[in-house]
Amino acid sequence: MQSQNLPVTIIALVLLLPWPIFLLTSPMMFGGPGATNQLSIVVTVMLVLYYPVGVFLFLWLMKWSFFSISSIKLSLISFSIITALLVAIGYFGIFINIVNGIKGSGYSVTSKHVYHDGNILEHADPGSFTAIVGDIKGGNSHRIEYAKDAAGVYYRGSLIAGADVESFHQFKEPDRDYSEYWIDKQRVYRRGAVVENADPYSFHRLGPYFMADKKHVYYDGKLIYNAKATGSTILNGVILKSDNKVFFKNEEIVDADHDSFEYLADYYSKDNKRIYQNKTPILPNANAKTFTLVNDKGRVTYGVDNQYVYIMQGVGVEKRLESLHPDTVQFLGEDYIMDRGTIYYVDSSEEKMSSLAVDTATFNVTGLNWEAQTDAKDKNNLYFHGKIVSAIGTTGSK
Numbered sequence: 001m002q003s004q005n006l007p008v009t010i011i012a013l014v015l016l017l018p019w020p021i022f023l024l025t026s027p028m029m030f031g032g033p034g035a036t037n038q039l040s041i042v043v044t045v046m047l048v049l050y051y052p053v054g055v056f057l058f059l060w061l062m063k064w065s066f067f068s069i070s071s072i073k074l075s076l077i078s079f080s081i082i083t084a085l086l087v088a089i090g091y092f093g094i095f096i097n098i099v100n101g102i103k104g105s106g107y108s109v110t111s112k113h114v115y116h117d118g119n120i121l122e123h124a125d126p127g128s129f130t131a132i133v134g135d136i137k138g139g140n141s142h143r144i145e146y147a148k149d150a151a152g153v154y155y156r157g158s159l160i161a162g163a164d165v166e167s168f169h170q171f172k173e174p175d176r177d178y179s180e181y182w183i184d185k186q187r188v189y190r191r192g193a194v195v196e197n198a199d200p201y202s203f204h205r206l207g208p209y210f211m212a213d214k215k216h217v218y219y220d221g222k223l224i225y226n227a228k229a230t231g232s233t234i235l236n237g238v239i240l241k242s243d244n245k246v247f248f249k250n251e252e253i254v255d256a257d258h259d260s261f262e263y264l265a266d267y268y269s270k271d272n273k274r275i276y277q278n279k280t281p282i283l284p285n286a287n288a289k290t291f292t293l294v295n296d297k298g299r300v301t302y303g304v305d306n307q308y309v310y311i312m313q314g315v316g317v318e319k320r321l322e323s324l325h326p327d328t329v330q331f332l333g334e335d336y337i338m339d340r341g342t343i344y345y346v347d348s349s350e351e352k353m354s355s356l357a358v359d360t361a362t363f364n365v366t367g368l369n370w371e372a373q374t375d376a377k378d379k380n381n382l383y384f385h386g387k388i389v390s391a392i393g394t395t396g397s398k
Helices: 006-016 021-029 039-049 053-062 071-087 089-100
Strands: 106-109 115-116 130-132 146-148 154-155 158-160 181-183 189-190 210-214 217-219 234-235 239-242 245-250 262-265 268-270 275-277 278-282 292-295 301-303 309-312 319-321 329-332 338-339 342-347 352-356 362-370 374-375 380-385 387-391
Touching: 006 053, 021 039, 039 053, 039 089, 053 071, 053 380, 071 089, 189 380, 234 374, 329 362
Parallel strands: none
Antiparallel strands: 106 115, 130 146, 146 154, 154 158, 181 189, 210 217, 234 239, 239 245, 262 268, 268 275, 275 278, 292 301, 301 309, 309 319, 329 338, 338 342, 342 352, 362 374, 374 380, 380 387
16 A cells, blocks of 8 residues: 655655656757767666656655555556657667667668668669778868669669769868868769769869869859859859959849949949849949948948048948048047037947937046946046946946
8 A cells, every 4th residue: 555755755756847848858869960870869868758657666666656646657667658759759769770770860871771870872782882081181070972782873862863972972172171062073062962064173162162074164163154174263152253244142243243243341342333242233322432331349330432421231231330430430449420510329239320429538448348238438437338337436337
């Protein structure tokens, strides 16, 4: 006969309440590379999820009930429910696969079948199947994505149509930790897909994201139409000047002037007629020939031409600061500006500029101090983001 120990029952209840959270968050334990291939991780997760059974068994051994309910019955019920959930979620399937030599992620081979991520590759030949390990430098880990058998080459378990088994290998790039490009005697591949019209014998790298062969230029494996490999120039890693045209990534910047096009900073470029953010023309009324960018170590990037000063917040939200004159404006830092004897603060979140009642002669931008919540001062006050935070000499000011 079981008795009820109320304090112990309450403690048991407290222990049981977090269990749904453990169940919902348990997939996170398999988030690391190769985690579903490690038997120890799978067993640990499953044992942790079975802990309610242990709680009820302890109560049964101590001959205590759980709110007058038989603890041995609850242990059997919880065992059945948890087992059903683990089967439904797939944890038992992962466990059985690992015991049988089938990995939960990547390639694995048994005497009868080839698997990828635990799924059978129906037409793969286990007798000739082998994973292709690419060159990895600097101790970096990288999932094995390519494999081959006597009949074909695979990428993440999918057969690459037409790939030549004998000549297929990773493209050699001595200066990089890992190349995502692979070649055979006929074609170039990236992430298992054919790089359109690429010649494997003349294929080479132009820049961080640009590749080329003797005729074509590519961005992230995509053919850039109307671009030529010879005479090309790369700006900021993502802008290509080629054959009298300008491209942002793999898209042509329509009507951009090749000869005068230049990269400014951040996402901004210009030619002798227009200013661009990435590939999009902005500030149609600005004077592109005199336009420059200013970043004063604040949160705002400014544009200046021979007529106006602009807040550069993004495509379609650039704003002209009408009260400032480009010949007399001074950028003080932290979004403080002085022009013709007046100090202003530019609030990027509200896209507005406010004049400040400060002592101009002693005003100084001290730099952002998050701990003290200050960024400027004059002889009277300390300031933060254009607002007075304390008077000089008061408690807490420096």
